Amino acid sequence: MNVSILGGGSWGTTLAQVLTDNGNNVLIRDINKDFINKINNNHLHPFFDLIIPESIKATDSLEETLDFSDVIVLCVPTKVTRSVLNECNKLIKTPKLFINVSKGIEPSTSKRVSEIVDEEISEKNRSGYVVLSGPSHAEEVILRKVTSLVAASNDDSKAKFVQELFNNEKYLRVYTSDDVIGVETGGAMKNAIAIVSGVASGMGLGENARAFLITRGIKEIVSIVVALGGKMETAYGLAGIGDLIVTASSMNSRNFQCGLNLGKGMSVEEAIHAVTQNVEGIRAIEAGYEIGKKYNVELPIINAAYQVVNGSNNAKEALHNLLSRSLKSEKYW
Ligand SMILES: NC(=O)c1ccc[n+]([C@@H]2O[C@H](COP(=O)([O-])OP(=O)(O)OC[C@H]3O[C@@H](n4cnc5c(N)ncnc54)[C@H](O)[C@@H]3O)[C@@H](O)[C@H]2O)c1
Secondary structure (H helix, E strand, C coil): CEEEEECCCHHHHHHHHHHHHCCCEEEEECCCHHHHHHHHHHCECCCCCCECCCCCEEECCHHHHHHHCCEEEECCCHHHHHHHHHHHHHHCCCCEEEEECCCCCCCCCCCCHHHHHHHHCCHHHEEEEEEEECCCCHHHHCCCCCEEEEEECCCHHHHHHHHHHHCECCCEEEEEECCHHHHHHHHHHHHHHHHHHHHHHHCCCCHHHHHHHHHHHHHHHHHHHHHCCCCHHHHCCHHHHHHHHHHCCCCCCHHHHHHHHHHCCCCHHHHHHHHCCCCCHHHHHHHHHHHHHHHCCCCHHHHHHHHHHCCCCCHHHHHHHHHCCCCCCCCCC
16 A cells, blocks of 8 residues: 655654555655655665665655555654644645654643644544554664554554554564553653653763663653553553663663763753754653643652753752652552
């Protein structure tokens, strides 16, 4: 079948290879002319300079990409999702199934991608929504290394459709879920804790400190997921703990790297700039802080990270505030 991908960066082009391996035809839309040329003329992945299947094509035309298929994979950074969808809504001719693979929360509104799709795509233009997330570095999937993902939808038949579309018996195992809120929120909030983990490493703290912050950070992710109406078990699954394990200690993670820079004393702007790619975890920290206040959820690690991100405390002071809180028993719920 034909599948369209909006956003041909690290992840979008990698998923194009997965879909091609599974016998589908893929058209990618990107705004970066160099990426389009690399894909069309050299059959190269734009980020990893690895050969990708010749049948993968790219274009800068949104209309052509929307006309190509009724299955649309959304793989642009969350901060531009609304504007891209707004443009899509004006060009769509037949109802589309939206598969969101980006992980993030919209800056300024703290909305999840499913909420943005609901707001920007008229009902007549959409046939369903699925979020596909989990522990997956593009750097490994492009090499066809064994990976797992979870496809969540309010419509079980759509989740199963996406499971079969992406599952590959050689290297990609896809599970289904009915918890869109949990999968979207877990995928976004693990980036916040990945930054915290990076900060700890950047400050020169040891493995003990990182294990402490990641483990207690998982509890905070669970609290946020549940406060927003998601399920606790989703946060303990692939889209929560799973994704945190793969992100919170890997130099492949731009969020971990950004945290590392912050821990070494860089400003937020310098830390993001040094990573060069989009860092969604900074926004996740801000959103987590706001959610904590709104729903009265105790989030000491996210709050400490927020102090560093908004510049009110440096990492050392934020750590001191965290460690000097009143003593507690270890509860996970
Ligand atoms: N890289 C990974 O390993 C990975 C894995 C799983 C999920 N994700 C998620 O996928 C999303 C994309 O990540 P990525 O790593 O591919 O990022 P990326 O920066 O490599 O790619 C994003 C692409 O979107 C394009 N783009 C930017 N603004 C656009 C616009 N207005 N219209 C159309 N295209 C636009 C860019 O040109 C770029 O090619 C993120 O939310 C990320 O969390 C990434």
